[in-house]
Each structure stands twice: as structure tokens, then as C-alpha cells.
Amino acid sequence: MTLHAHLVVTRPAFTLDISLTVAPGEVVALLGPNGAGKTTALRALAGLTALARGEIVLDGSPLHTLSVEERPIGMVFQDYLLFPHLSALDNVAFGPRCQGVSKAEARRTAAALLDRVGLTDHATAKPRRLSGGQAQRVALARALAVRPRLLLLDEPLAALDAHTRLEVRSQLRRHLADFDGATVLVTHDPLDAMVLADRLIVIEHGAIVQQGVPAEVARRPRTDYVARLVGLNLYRGVADGSGVKVGQLLISTSDRLEGPAFVAFAPAAVALYRSRPDGSPRNVWQARIEGVERHGDNVRVHLDGPIVAFADITPAALADLDLTPGQQVWASVKATETHAYPA
Amino acid sequence: MATSERSERPVNPSGGAAGRAAPPRKGSGRLPWMLVLPAVLGLAFLVLPLAGLLIRAPWPTLLQRLAEPQVLEALRLSLFCATVATALCLVFGVPLAWLLARVSFPGRRLMRALVTVPLVLPPVVGGVALLLVLGRRGLVGQWLESTFGVTLPFTTAGVIVAEAFVAMPFLVISVEGALRGADQRYEEAAATLGASRWTVFRRVTLPLIMPGVVAGAVLCWARALGEFGATITFAGNFPGTTRTMPLAVYLALETEPEAAIVLSLVLLAVSVIILASLRDRWVTTP
Numbered sequence: 001m002t003l004h005a006h007l008v009v010t011r012p013a014f015t016l017d018i019s020l021t022v023a024p025g026e027v028v029a030l031l032g033p034n035g036a037g038k039t040t041a042l043r044a045l046a047g048l049t050a051l052a053r054g055e056i057v058l059d060g061s062p063l064h065t066l067s068v069e070e071r072p073i074g075m076v077f078q079d080y081l082l083f084p085h086l087s088a089l090d091n092v093a094f095g096p097r098c099q100g101v102s103k104a105e106a107r108r109t110a111a112a113l114l115d116r117v118g119l120t121d122h123a124t125a126k127p128r129r130l131s132g133g134q135a136q137r138v139a140l141a142r143a144l145a146v147r148p149r150l151l152l153l154d155e156p157l158a159a160l161d162a163h164t165r166l167e168v169r170s171q172l173r174r175h176l177a178d179f180d181g182a183t184v185l186v187t188h189d190p191l192d193a194m195v196l197a198d199r200l201i202v203i204e205h206g207a208i209v210q211q212g213v214p215a216e217v218a219r220r221p222r223t224d225y226v227a228r229l230v231g232l233n234l235y236r237g238v239a240d241g242s243g244v245k246v247g248q249l250l251i252s253t254s255d256r257l258e259g260p261a262f263v264a265f266a267p268a269a270v271a272l273y274r275s276r277p278d279g280s281p282r283n284v285w286q287a288r289i290e291g292v293e294r295h296g297d298n299v300r301v302h303l304d305g306p307i308v309a310f311a312d313i314t315p316a317a318l319a320d321l322d323l324t325p326g327q328q329v330w331a332s333v334k335a336t337e338t339h340a341y342p343a
Numbered sequence: 344m345a346t347s348e349r350s351e352r353p354v355n356p357s358g359g360a361a362g363r364a365a366p367p368r369k370g371s372g373r374l375p376w377m378l379v380l381p382a383v384l385g386l387a388f389l390v391l392p393l394a395g396l397l398i399r400a401p402w403p404t405l406l407q408r409l410a411e412p413q414v415l416e417a418l419r420l421s422l423f424c425a426t427v428a429t430a431l432c433l434v435f436g437v438p439l440a441w442l443l444a445r446v447s448f449p450g451r452r453l454m455r456a457l458v459t460v461p462l463v464l465p466p467v468v469g470g471v472a473l474l475l476v477l478g479r480r481g482l483v484g485q486w487l488e489s490t491f492g493v494t495l496p497f498t499t500a501g502v503i504v505a506e507a508f509v510a511m512p513f514l515v516i517s518v519e520g521a522l523r524g525a526d527q528r529y530e531e532a533a534a535t536l537g538a539s540r541w542t543v544f545r546r547v548t549l550p551l552i553m554p555g556v557v558a559g560a561v562l563c564w565a566r567a568l569g570e571f572g573a574t575i576t577f578a579g580n581f582p583g584t585t586r587t588m589p590l591a592v593y594l595a596l597e598t599e600p601e602a603a604i605v606l607s608l609v610l611l612a613v614s615v616i617i618l619a620s621l622r623d624r625w626v627t628t629p
Contacts, residue, residue, distance in 0.1 A: 046535055048531050048534070048535070067534075068531070068534040068535060069534050069535075069536075069537050069538055069539055070537075071535075073535055074535070074536075075532070075535040077528065077531075077532055081526075081528050081529055081531075081532040083529060083532075083533070083547055083550075084551070085550040085551065085553075094533070094536050094538070094546070095536035095537055098533075098536055098537040098538045098539075098542055099537050142536065143535075143536075145536075146536055146537055152535075
């Protein structure tokens with residue numbers, strides 16, 4: 001049940017042009033900022049948006065020549081779109097009924113699926129009586145009821161509040177693990193993507209900018225958007241064996257590289273000083289404080305200078321250093337705390 | 344849903360009492376008589392004729408007059424024709440509304456305009472037009488008679504055709520509006536579940552727009568029930584076959600004014616019931 005797709009869709013704002021392969025049982029997340037084309041890609045896979053060019057092949061047979069209702073897909077929409085006039089059970093039984101299964105048989109299938117997502121007690125409830133988390137599970141059961149070979153999820157957790165989200169995310173992960181077909185999910189939340197997906201595909205402006213397993217993407221971001229998502233300072237420069245030259249600043253690293261390279265380090269790795277520090281840290285530069293904001297238990301300091309960087313320091317350190325915006329400070333990062341990789 | 348809406352709308356009693364205790368001086372001074380006077384006159388103009396109907400009604404003999412055979416005959420014919428006409432409008436009007444709302448084709452705007460023509464056309468003109476097309480010498484009527492032996496003018500079927508012609512735009516406009524307002528993504532969701540376009544319409548779209556369909560059908564029925572001009576032109580005025588209530592009212596007015604009042608009261612009662620049912624059951628229910 002391998003999915004091979006090359007999707008080209010022209011939109012007034014951009015052209016989506018991506019290729020992706022999803023193995024059976026694999027969950028691939030399309031991650032990207034709003035308006036990047038993630039949902040367009042998902043709709044193109046479902047057949048709800050027409051392809052300008054390209055192809056979709058599932059198990060060796062073309063999908064793009066089929067109409068939406070003929071495709072062996074299951075789709076969970078962002079706000080679930082449960083049919084408001086049908087009970088939870090009949091929502092789930094809708095797909096099997098469309099496939100020509102008898103009413104009794106369809107309802108048995110639906111009841112079994114509702115049981116699997118733990119909603120047997122709510123089978124007769126109309127969608128407006130369900131909570132967000134319950135509606136999400138009904139939507140998943142409805143999509144699985146058609147025995148799809150390709151499961152598509154559009155922002156499956158975006159409509160939930162923070163607490164429900166945590167719970168539903170882990171349940172969804174379990175259900176996706178049980179599903180043996182290919183799964184493509186769209187999200188703008190890096191946490192959802194990391195928890196739910198086996199592989200990430202990052203899309204910006206309609207094109208793939210990076211892909212890989214979550215740990216790889218988190219460690220080696222390749223665009224500012226990804227770096228921001230995973231919380232790293234990221235620079236592009238030229239490596240000369242011992243360090244990476246970014247603008248005027250040479251950042252020493254422990255990785256030996258030559259040629260165009262990225263260098264990344266965590267904001268927590270940046271230390272700030274009132275006067276130029278002596279000793280071991282090899283990367284020292286003078287920076288100007290642009291702003292200070294709370295960041296979890298720490299304080300995030302925005303630095304301008306030869307490079308733009310974030311530094312995370314403790315509130316105590318902030319008080320000791322008596323930092324205010326506009327002030328000049330010295331920033332330093334140990335070479336061992338940086339990570340360089342080819343661009 | 345309707346009951347919860349009603350319970351959410353109680354008048355605030357404390358606010359009303361406070362308003363009476365201390366005369367309100369909010370807003371900006373006195374109401375402008377330039378607006379209030381015409382408003383009151385307009386209201387009187389709309390309400391007084393109906394009040395006159397109630398005042399002049401022969402209440403003591405009302406039931407007896409209602410039970411007269413001609414009255415019952417006209418009432419039965421009216422109800423029958425209006426109901427069949429509404430059924431015809433549903434069968435043809437709902438798909439027409441769907442076509443106008445969901446399928447884009449060249450000339451759609453023109454078609455939408457044409458559909459509303461019977462709405463503004465004088466009904467008598469509609470009757471004449473129907474005669475020209477469906478009359479015994481009409482373009483289609485001739486063929487209908489020679490092929491099927493069917494003649495429409497001056498028959499009960501003719502009444503139904505005339506009423507459907509005049510009333511269908513009400514249904515089409517109401518249903519088209521409901522279709523435009525309905526979230527089309529439900530239809531997409533149904534398609535991803537394997538539903539064909541016909542199944543999507545039957546099992547998802549139609550239930551979603553049902554309030555609009557019912558409101559349209561009720562309006563359509565009320566319009567058909569009151570139809571006069573097109574009916575008398577196209578179907579004539581034969582007791583028992585084409586003399587509906589409005590025709591009976593018009594005729595009775597010359598010979599027996601009290602009978603006309605009684606018949607009018609029946610039609611008024613029907614209108615009020617329809618309005619009340621529309622308000623409570625369908626217009627406010629999502």
C-alpha cells in the first residue's frame with residue numbers, strides 16, 4: 001500500500017509542487033506555516049482539488065484518474081464535519097452504507113469502531129451533543145469505517161483545547177499505529193507532527209524545504225521556519241574546516257566541514273556577560289539587546305549584532321546582569337554546543 | 344431547539360419595573376412625528392381591512408354557511424389543487440434550485456432571472472401565456488392533445504398548472520437560498536466516504552436544507568391557495584372543477600356578500616396559521 005504522489009496545483013497566491021512517498025503503515029506529516037499549501041496537498045490527494053499536473057499512485061494503480069467517491073481514502077477534516085442530522089453511529093455507518101453494505105451490517109461495523117475509540121455510550125448522540133474530543137474520535141471512526149488504504153487527516157487536533165489535545169493526541173497516535181495503510185496528516189503544530197508522524201515533510205510556499213524523521217528535522221533545521229518551530233538559532237554560512245563563517249562572525253564548531261553549511265545552537269547555550277569574558281568559550285561577540293520576554297520558566301533575550309540570536313537565561317541571571325533593551329552585552333557559545341551540517 | 348430559543352428570550356422583569364419607576368431619558372429626545380405618524384397610518388392601513396373582515400363577519404350563522412355544499416366544494420378543491428401544485432413544485436423546483444445553486448453553466452444568471460419572472464408578472468398575464476402554450480391550440484397543448492388526448496385548460500389539472508406556475512418561484516428561491524447557505528464541505532466529506540452525487544444530495548444536502556425546503560413549500564402552498572388571476576384566465580370558473588376559494592369569494596361578493604366574508608375569513612385563518620407555523624417551527628430553527 002505504498003503511496004507515490006507528485007502533486008502540482010496552481011493557486012492564485014502560489015504553485016504547489018511536491019512529491020511524496022508514503023510506505024504502508026507509515027505516518028507522514030506535512031508541516032508548514034499557514035498558506036504554505038499543506039491543506040491543498042491533502043485535498044489534491046483526496047480529489048477535492050484538481051491537479052494541474054502530476055500523478056497519484058497507490059499500490060501501483062493510479063488514483064488521480066478516479067473521482068473523489070471512487071478513491072479508497074478516509075479523510076478527517078479540520079472541524080470534523082460530522083453530519084449534524086445523523087447520530088454518531090449513523091455518521092460512522094454512512095461510509096459502509098455508501099459502499100452497498102446492508103443497514104444492519106453497516107451499523108454493526110460502526111458500533112465496533114465506536115467501541116474501539118471508546119464511544120459506545122455516545123452512539124445515539126447527535127454531533128452537537130459531543131465534546132470536541134469525542135467529535136474528533138467519531139470523525140476518525142467514520143474515516144476508518146470505509147476501510148481506506150490511504151488515511152488523510154487535516155489538522156486533526158487544531159480544533160481542540162490544550163487539555164483535550166494532550167489526551168486525544170496520544171489516543172490518535174495509538175489508532176494510527178494500528179492502521180496498516182498509508183497516512184498523511186497536515187499540521188502547523190510541530191509537537192503534533194513529532195508525536196504522531198514517522199516522517200516529516202516541511203512545506204513552505206508550495207515546495208518541500210526539508211524532510212526526514214522528526215529527530216533529524218529537530219536537530220538539523222534547514223530553514224528559519226523550521227528552526228523557529230524546533231527552537232534553535234540557525235545560520236547559513238561557509239565552513240572552512242574549523243568553523244562556519246556567518247557574515248563577519250566566524251563560529252567555531254566541533255564538526256569538521258568544508259563549503260556551504262548550516263550552524264545551529266540552542267538559545268539556552270548562549271551565555272551573556274556585561275564585560276568581555278575570558279577563558280574557554282571560543283565564540284564571543286558583542287550584541288545589542290533588542291528585547292526581553294518571558295519564555296517558560298526562563299527569560300528569552302533577543303540579540304542584535306553581527307548575528308541575530310535568541311538567548312535563554314534564568315530570571316536570576318537577568319537580575320544580576322541588570323539587562324535593559326538597547327544595552328550592549330557580550331554573548332558567547334561554546335563550540336561543543338553548536339552543531340554544523342552541510343547546507 | 345425552538346423551545347430553548349424561546350426560553351432564552353424572557354423579558355427582563357426587573358428592567359421593565361425600573362423603567363416604569365424612573366422615566367427613561369435615554370436616546371436623543373422625542374420621537375420624530377415625521378416618522379411615527381406615517382408608521383402608525385401604515386400599520387392601520389394594513390390591519391384595519393382585516394379587522395373589518397372580522398367585525399362584519401356573520402358570526403351567528405358562520406358554521407352554517409361554512410357547511411354549505413358550494414363552500415365545502417370550493418374549499419376542498421382549493422386545498423387539493425394547492426397541495427398537488429406544491430408537490431409538483433417540489434418535484435421540479437428542488438432540482439432546479441440545486442442546478443442554479445450548485446452547477447455553474449453559461450447562462451446561469453439569466454436562468455435565475457427567468458425563474459423569478461412569474462414572481463413579478465401579473466398573474467393574468469401568466470394565465471394568458473399558459474393558454475398560448477398549453478391551450479388546445481397552443482404550442483405544447485396541441486401536441487399534448489393529439490398524442491395523449493390530454494387537455495389542460497378549463498380543467499382541474501389546469502388549475503394545478505396555473506397555481507404551480509405562479510407559486511414555483513417561491514419554492515425555488517427559498518431552496519436556492521438554503522443551498523447557498525449550506526456548508527458545502529459536508530458534501531465533500533460525504534464524497535470522501537464514497538457517496539455518489541445523488542447519494543450526497545439525498546442523504547446529506549437535503550436533510551441540511553430541509554428547513555429551507557419546508558419554508559419554501561409552505562410559502563408556495565399559501566401562494567397557490569390564494570391564486571386567482573392565472574387560474575381564472577387559464578382554467579376558467581366552473582363549480583366543482585375549477586372554482587377555487589378565491590374565485591368563489593369574488594363571485595359571492597356580487598350575489599351574497601356575507602358568504603364572501605365567510606370564505607375570506609377561511610383564507611385569512613389559513614394565512615395566519617401558515618405565518619405562525621413558519622415563524623415558530625422553521626424560520627428560527629437552524
